[in-house]
Amino acid sequence: FVLAEIQQQMQHGIGLGMQSNIAAETAALICEMTGVERVAFSNTGTEAIMAAVRIARSRTKRQKIVIFAGSYHGTFDGILARAGEEAGTAEPLSLGTLSGMVEDVIVLTYGAEESLEIIAEQADNLAAVLVEPVQSRKP
Numbered sequence: 001f002v003l004a005e006i007q008q009q010m011q012h013g014i015g016l017g018m019q020s021n022i023a024a025e026t027a028a029l030i031c032e033m034t035g036v037e038r039v040a041f042s043n044t045g046t047e048a049i050m051a052a053v054r055i056a057r058s059r060t061k062r063q064k065i066v067i068f069a070g071s072y073h074g075t076f077d078g079i080l081a082r083a084g085e086e087a088g089t090a091e092p093l094s095l096g097t098l099s100g101m102v103e104d105v106i107v108l109t110y111g112a113e114e115s116l117e118i119i120a121e122q123a124d125n126l127a128a129v130l131v132e133p134v135q136s137r138k139p
Helices: 002-010 023-034 045-060 113-125
Strands: 064-068 081-083 090-092 105-108 126-129
Touching (some): 045 064
Parallel strands (some): 064 105
């Protein structure tokens, strides 16, 4: 039935750019099926992360985010960080990423008790903790 529905929709063409005219209907159905309050659609995971970080910073009025070494959250410069030489600092993961883009990022070790302690200590300063439960680089 899924293939039949996809084929039927394909008869109407593929929309690029603006969201599909059935996005709201689809979001409502997902909310109904899962019990979540909201659904948002993105073109890429990178866009989803950018929006999630922006929303978290806006709602919490905090700047710092935590990521874990070895995790992948897309190609947004604001999360392309690795642990800096000094504890609690980050440096750009790639050439061309400005150090200012990652100055509010804390890179921790995934699965380490010490990381949970740092998160607890920094909780009042954190806008978000980004977690990739099964790290794509360490399956």
